[in-house]
Amino acid sequence: MKSKGLNAVLALALITPLLAQAENYTFNFGAMDRLPYMAPKLVTPEKRALGKTPTDVWWQTIVPTNSREKTGYPTQKPLAILERIIKVHTNPGDTVLDPFAGSGTTGEAAAKHRRGFVLIDESEEAIRVMERRLGITSAVATAPLNAAS
Numbered sequence: 001m002k003s004k005g006l007n008a009v010l011a012l013a014l015i016t017p018l019l020a021q022a023e024n025y026t027f028n029f030g031a032m033d034r035l036p037y038m039a040p041k042l043v044t045p046e047k048r049a050l051g052k053t054p055t056d057v058w059w060q061t062i063v064p065t066n067s068r069e070k071t072g073y074p075t076q077k078p079l080a081i082l083e084r085i086i087k088v089h090t091n092p093g094d095t096v097l098d099p100f101a102g103s104g105t106t107g108e109a110a111a112k113h114r115r116g117f118v119l120i121d122e123s124e125e126a127i128r129v130m131e132r133r134l135g136i137t138s139a140v141a142t143a144p145l146n147a148a149s
């Protein structure tokens, strides 16, 4: 699992600069959630009221053990992170694809902000968790990729 996680980080690091150069991308600056300034007395009251945009390093607590958000899926990510990404980088009515969907956090964030979603995961446990969490029935392909045709 560790090496898969590392691969995902590497893939993101490789893809991100390419996406930044693409002509057709979505960046809804105004939809970004704002954070309190570390030194609020050093900025104008207007800036203080608005808050600052997130920087490259995002601070977010893990999903608390006893929260309603918790699904029990071992690698579940906090909903707030996916909401931030989806609000800024997609528009209402868009469809979001998550091919490593786990507990379906991407789907919940997408639905909450009126986006569609396509969720994929190789784990049957993940599929069960997503069905329960999102109230959907999945289309499941179970044939191995190297099955004889």
Ligand SMILES: C[S@@+](CC[C@H](N)C(=O)[O-])C[C@H]1O[C@@H](n2cnc3c(N)ncnc32)[C@H](O)[C@@H]1O
Pocket: 004, 073, 075, 076, 077, 078, 099, 100, 101, 102, 103, 104, 105, 106, 120, 121, 122, 123, 126
């Ligand atoms: C870090 S977890 C995703 C967690 C998710 N963001 C959430 O909030 O629950 C990565 C997921 O990728 C799935 N996965 C790994 N390799 C895969 C593959 N080749 N095809 C489909 N799913 C895969 C794992 O089963 C795991 O659920």
